[in-house]
Amino acid sequence: MGTATSSTVGSTASAPPAPLDVEKLYAARLYAVRVRPYLATALFALHLVESRQVPTMAVDRHWRCYASPAFVARTPVEHLAGVWVHEVSHLLRDHHGRGDRLARELGLEGPAARLRMNIAADCEINDDVYGDGLARPPGAVRPGMLLLPDGLLMEEYLRRYRFHPRSLEAAWLDCGSGADGLDRPWELGPDGAHGLTAQEHDAVRFRVAEGIRARPGCAPAGWKRWAEEAFHPPQPWRQLLGAAVRSAVSGPGAGEDYSYGRPARRSAGVPGVLLPSLRRRPPRVSVIIDTSGSVSDDELGSALLEVAAIGRAVGGRRDQVTVVPCDAAAQTVHQLCRAEGIPLIGGGGTDLRTGFRAALRSHPRPDVVVVLTDGQTPWPSAAPPCRTVVGLFPRPSRYDEDQEDYRPDSPPEWARVVTIG
Known part of the structure; x- marks a missing residue:
């Protein structure tokens, strides 16, 4: 009996662990698709991978879903369906990309910081993803558990x-x-099997956003907001405007002029003739600020912040930056000393063509013109002899109260346009 007992114990100890119950997981995914049909494309795009190193289920940035066999075995199908939806939500909402950007912005390093990001991402998902047929898995972190409000990012x-x-x-x-x-x-990792490419990620997100927008009454508020941003992603306008100005001031021709201060090397080939050389100088920038009555005080404040940023973009040479406040008529051309010291006079109608004329008449003439406006203005009929960047304050509708049929022209094609705000 002792031998038999020993044999029984030995065979139990060497028995292999139970495999992943794939059928149960697939049944849970079908359940999730039935209660959240707009997520079907994303749920079926996930590739399942068995893993005994994850505590429950997890996803990597390449759309693979890792599942613990022990967790799957002890969890009911309806709760597994909630976990499927939770994990795919991380990918659809680009929590991995946003987490990387946050880590760089806030200087977050180490596993503790990443755990905080994981908890914050879970709160964004779990505040409204469950209910209406989808069960909340036990232990799901919700904002109320951490004394935080619902509805945040x-x-x-x-x-x-x-x-x-x-x-x-x-x-x-x-x-x-x-x-x-x-x-x-x-x-x-990126070289492993069954991962999705960046283009495939975007295609899946677009299909899901289409499904949500087609049936908006079936999705929670968080998903509706996400779908709108998938079609119309918010622009990081400060970075875009700064990049547009830097591109303009560093382009060929901007800030270049001929000088006899140092003869050209070609002079050696032309005895007796002194040839000028092409020299690089700090580019000159003229900023036209729309001060008409349709531009709010907050927007004028943003304009002054951009003027200060433009001064930094030209290497801190404030003597190379001028500011032209303009409504229906151009005001005095101001040299940039301090942005907060520039009087933004105006409040009437809008005709920025006068601002362009004032900027281009200044001596020396600017290499780049930057216009900060709400766009409710006529534009010059021809491109100015320098690069032009337009920072556009958005407006839901554009009209003239005195002329109901009037619609101002969009910024011209020769200008680089960045929406502000």
Whole structure:
């Protein structure tokens, strides 16, 4: 009997662990598709990978879903359906890309910081993703558990959230690099099998956004907001405007002039003739600010901030920057000393053509003209002899109260346009 018992114990100890119950997971995915049909494309795009190193389920940034066999075995199908939706939500909402940007912006490093990002991303998802047929899995982190309000984004939750005793039960969370951007040792990486390319990621997101917009009554508010941004992503306008100005001032011809201060090397080939050389100087920038009555005080404040940023973009040479306040008539051309010291006089109608004329009459003539306006103005009929960048304050509708049929022209094709705000 002793031998038999020993044999039985030995065979139990060497028995292989139970494999992943793939059929149960696929049944849970079908359940999720039935209650959240607009997520079907994304759910079926995930490639399933068995992993005993993840505590529950996780996703990497390449759209692979890692599942723990033990977790799947002990979790009901309806709760697994909620986990499927939760994990694919990380990828659809680009939490990995946003996590990387946050880490660079805020200087966040290490696993503790990434855990905070994971918790913040979970709060963004879990505040309205469950209900209406989709069960909330036990242990799902919600904003109320952390004394935070519903309806915020990952970035807002991260700035408000700090570790405290209520976080202890969330310490085991690990949704993978798809939730916070940090690659894990157990992930297959960019060269592993069955990952999606960046173009395929975008195609999946677009299809899901189409489905949500086609049936807006079926999706929570967070998903509706996401779908709108998928079609009309918010522009990082300060970076775009700064890049447009830097591109204009560094382009060929801007800030270049001939000078006899140093003879050209070609003079050696023409004895007795002194040839000028092409020299680079700091580019001159003229900023036209729309001060008409249709531009708010907040927008004028933003315009002054941009003037200061333009001064930095030309290497801090404020003597190379002039400012022209303009409504229906151009005001005095001001040399930039301090942005807050520039009087923004106006408040009437709008005709920025006078501002262009004033800027181009100034001596020396600018290499780049930057226009900050709401666009409700006529534009010059011909391109000025320099590069032009337009920072456009957005307007839901454009009209003239005195002429109901009047619609101002869009900024001309020869200008580089960036929407502000």
